[in-house]
Amino acid sequence: xxxxxxxxxxxxxxxxxEGVKTIFGxxxxxxxxxxxxxxxxxxxxxxxxxxxxxxxxxGATHAAEGYARVSGEVGVCIVTSGPGATNxxxxxxxxxxxxxxxxVIAGQVPISALGTDFFxxxxxxxxxxxxxxxxxxxxxxxxxxxxxSRAFYIARSGRPGPVxxxxxxxxxxxxxDYQPQKVDFVRSYQPYPKLDLTAIQEAADLINNAIKPLxxxxxxxxxGNAQEELLTFLEKADIPAGRTMLGLSALPSTHPLxxxxxxMHGNYAVNLKEQECDVLIAIxxxxxxxxxxxxxxxxxxxxxxxxxxxxxxxxxxxxADIPIVGDCxxxxxxxxxxxxxxxHGEWRDSFKPLDEKERAKVIEPAIHPTAGPLLMGxxxxxxxxxxxxxxxxxxxxxxxxxxxxxxxxxxKHRSICTSGGLGTMGFGMPAAIGATFGAPGRTVxxxxxxxxxxxxxxxxxxxxxxxxxxxxxLMNNNYLGNVRQWQDMFxxxxxxxxxxxxxxxxxxxxxxxxxxxxxxxxxxxxxxVGKMLATKGPYILECAILEDDDVLPMTPPGQSxxxxxxxxxx
Amino acid sequence: xxSLYTILVYSENIAGVLNQITAVFTRRQVNIxxxxxxxxxxxxxxxxxxxxxxxxxxxxMLKKQIExxxxxxxxxxxxxxxxxxxxxSLLKISTSTMLKNQEVCRILRHHGARIVExxxxxxxxxxxxxxxxxxxxxxxxxxxxxxxxxxxxxxxCITRDTREQLDEYLEEREKGxxxxxx
Numbered sequence: 001x002x003x004x005x006x007x008x009x010x011x012x013x014x015x016x017x018e019g020v021k022t023i024f025g026x027x028x029x030x031x032x033x034x035x036x037x038x039x040x041x042x043x044x045x046x047x048x049x050x051x052x053x054x055x056x057x058x059g060a061t062h063a064a065e066g067y068a069r070v071s072g073e074v075g076v077c078i079v080t081s082g083p084g085a086t087n088x089x090x091x092x093x094x095x096x097x098x099x100x101x102x103x104v105i106a107g108q109v110p111i112s113a114l115g116t117d118f119f120x121x122x123x124x125x126x127x128x129x130x131x132x133x134x135x136x137x138x139x140x141x142x143x144x145x146x147x148x149s150r151a152f153y154i155a156r157s158g159r160p161g162p163v164x165x166x167x168x169x170x171x172x173x174x175x176x177d178y179q180p181q182k183v184d185f186v187r188s189y190q191p192y193p194k195l196d197l198t199a200i201q202e203a204a205d206l207i208n209n210a211i212k213p214l215x216x217x218x219x220x221x222x223x224g225n226a227q228e229e230l231l232t233f234l235e236k237a238d239i240p241a242g243r244t245m246l247g248l249s250a251l252p253s254t255h256p257l258x259x260x261x262x263x264m265h266g267n268y269a270v271n272l273k274e275q276e277c278d279v280l281i282a283i284x285x286x287x288x289x290x291x292x293x294x295x296x297x298x299x300x301x302x303x304x305x306x307x308x309x310x311x312x313x314x315x316x317x318x319x320a321d322i323p324i325v326g327d328c329x330x331x332x333x334x335x336x337x338x339x340x341x342x343x344h345g346e347w348r349d350s351f352k353p354l355d356e357k358e359r360a361k362v363i364e365p366a367i368h369p370t371a372g373p374l375l376m377g378x379x380x381x382x383x384x385x386x387x388x389x390x391x392x393x394x395x396x397x398x399x400x401x402x403x404x405x406x407x408x409x410x411x412k413h414r415s416i417c418t419s420g421g422l423g424t425m426g427f428g429m430p431a432a433i434g435a436t437f438g439a440p441g442r443t444v445x446x447x448x449x450x451x452x453x454x455x456x457x458x459x460x461x462x463x464x465x466x467x468x469x470x471x472x473x474l475m476n477n478n479y480l481g482n483v484r485q486w487q488d489m490f491x492x493x494x495x496x497x498x499x500x501x502x503x504x505x506x507x508x509x510x511x512x513x514x515x516x517x518x519x520x521x522x523x524x525x526x527x528x529v530g531k532m533l534a535t536k537g538p539y540i541l542e543c544a545i546l547e548d549d550d551v552l553p554m555t556p557p558g559q560s561x562x563x564x565x566x567x568x569x570x
Numbered sequence: 571x572x573s574l575y576t577i578l579v580y581s582e583n584i585a586g587v588l589n590q591i592t593a594v595f596t597r598r599q600v601n602i603x604x605x606x607x608x609x610x611x612x613x614x615x616x617x618x619x620x621x622x623x624x625x626x627x628x629x630x631m632l633k634k635q636i637e638x639x640x641x642x643x644x645x646x647x648x649x650x651x652x653x654x655x656x657x658x659s660l661l662k663i664s665t666s667t668m669l670k671n672q673e674v675c676r677i678l679r680h681h682g683a684r685i686v687e688x689x690x691x692x693x694x695x696x697x698x699x700x701x702x703x704x705x706x707x708x709x710x711x712x713x714x715x716x717x718x719x720x721x722x723x724x725x726x727c728i729t730r731d732t733r734e735q736l737d738e739y740l741e742e743r744e745k746g747x748x749x750x751x752x
Contacts, residue, residue, distance in 0.1 A: 125586060130593045134640045154640055187743045188582050188643040312634035
């Protein structure tokens with residue numbers, strides 16, 4: 001007979017059974033029994049986990065996201081009830097929009113006190129439901145094994161996403177005859193829809209007869225571990241492919257079929273060619289408004305094949321002529337098997353003059369300027385060159401993100417970690433912490449602006465305590481740059497509250513004992529980046545950036561993507 | 571063009587599913603016209619009958635978003651011609667008005683309403699039918715000033731399908747039980 005254990009101990013065993021190694025968390029009143037059990041499970045004979053004490057629960061969720069993005073495993077957070085739980089909601093929403101598998105376990109007041117406005121009580125399941133994949137209250141200890149396994153199964157299967165477990169204190173202390181459970185079937189949930197073979201055949205026919213096919217590669221390819229299947233598919237039919245921001249490392253940026261990044265600040269040629277192609281093959285991407293611009297004019301000339309694992313993405317934004325619902329690890333090879341060897345050299349060559357135009361007008365001036373203050377593009381380029389493509393790129397949100405994603409390079413899979421859908425400022429620093437634990441062998445660089453750096457600045461404490469080797473590049477232009485750019489472009493240059501007074505970051509770095517250097521002159525840039533990368537552990541490199549540097553090219557919001565501008569009228 | 575759709579949803583009997591379903595409507599700012607929730611004929615499965623005015627494009631979107639919720643088994647939408655539907659209603663009318671005005675009894679007979687209780691103060695009446703049937707009765711009685719209370723249920727319906735889609739779904743899922751894990 002199994003000995004009775006507490007619910008908290010049962011949680012430890014359940015997490016261990018799910019293969020959890022790293023937990024990002026923050027203790028508090030309603031989660032104390034769990035933290036007491038965690039004491040044993042993070043040291044000595046029973047050690048199963050590393051617990052990373054963050055400085056704010058939002059940081060825990062972003063760290064879990066960063067961990068999940070680079071490792072492909074489920075990121076885990078443990079927090080307390082009330083404010084601890086509500087602080088996780090930004091990360092939960094972020095993970096929902098970017099399909100990131102995380103499990104948040106939050107303490108809750110005992111069920112006998114629920115609904116009484118008890119100290120630190122909040123209806124977490126209620127508030128989390130609309131922004132997470134699944135949320136559940138574990139009311140008694142005997143539910144733990146089932147609920148935890150179900151949570152991990154739901155978070156990681158199909159289109160991944162966040163799961164929130166609300167864990168009342170009584171269930172943490174109750175005794176239970178613990179029996180491990182493995183949930184790998186939920187009858188109301190079909191994570192891997194069956195392929196429609198007729199649609200596969202129709203898609204193959206369409207591609208075989210296409211003259212100007214264009215593939216749009218999204219994060220779904222990485223989430224489905226279908227990077228190799230994608231390559232075989234693209235190479236056999238000779239299809240040029242653009243990538244979404246989250247899908248940047250799904251196809252190596254060095255591959256000849258890669259034609260750049262899609263979207264508002266993506267590459268010029270691919271945006272224009274979306275309006276010219278005859279067959280558009282969207283693979284694991286959701287036609288976000290940042291990719292499509294105005295839907296009224298988007299790719300109207302093309303037949304659209306949409307591969308997605310999530311049925312609700314089909315016809316949501318762009319009508320699919322041939323929807324293929326299923327796992328792209330299965331659907332891509334199924335289509336490839338029916339493809340004829342293609343040659344679209346002429347079509348691919350037609351991208352080149354546009355690429356050249358962008359290179360001359362935008363890229364060269366951005367990454368190799370010769371005069372004036374430092375530019376974000378050249379800083380990103382310097383780091384990309386120095387890291388030789390091995391690094392994981394983490395960004396915050398705003399101009400830093402747009403420049404970083406444009407000018408970084410992605411020869412390896414799972415190398416991009418950014419907040420795409422929710423656009424969460426403050427995401428960068430904690431996500432980078434998570435990435436260092438999720439990919440311990442790799443260099444993690446994190447580009448942030450002065451706005452986002454301060455939004456989760458408290459996580460410098462986590463970096464200090466764990467010596468998380470995050471190479472932080474603070475691109476300081478004393479502005480909330482992206483909003484400032486929009487104010488200049490669309491709001492009559494009225495810079496309403498975008499100029500920001502900054503603290504002395506050197507003193508802040510000193511306070512946390514993190515090595516720091518500043519670059520103001522471009523002749524010092526390469527050496528400073530070299531020193532940062534050569535320094536063991538965390539590092540802050542502050543770059544003094546031109547105050548009104550603009551991200552280009554740009555499709556103004558709500559306009560057609562072929563209205564993309566290479567320069568701004570000042 | 572917006573028209574009236576009836577959405578049938580089946581879910582596991584887990585607390586909070588109704589919230590998740592109505593949240594899909596809230597997010598798209600579609601008003602729910604009527605809502606009926608009860609246990610279905612399949613043990614452990616709850617059935618939701620929801621009506622709303624929207625475009626077909628919207629109802630397709632709603633269906634997929636509802637079905638995406640983990641504990642929802644199935645969501646399907648129908649036009650009125652695809653279903654047999656009913657609503658029921660209860661009316662409380664003044665007995666003295668009824669006795670004074672013979673027209674009240676004539677209206678009750680005309681609409682095929684059933685008297686379920688009579689006492690000196692009020693008479694309780696029950697009427698089952700379509701929305702139009704029920705509102706017809708209500709309006710006729712209300713013109714007489716006879717109605718003291720009126721309650722109307724949400725729509726319930728059964729489909730005209732020759733196949734039972736939920737049963738097929740559940741059978742299919744049980745067959746796939748071993749193959750799903752990756």
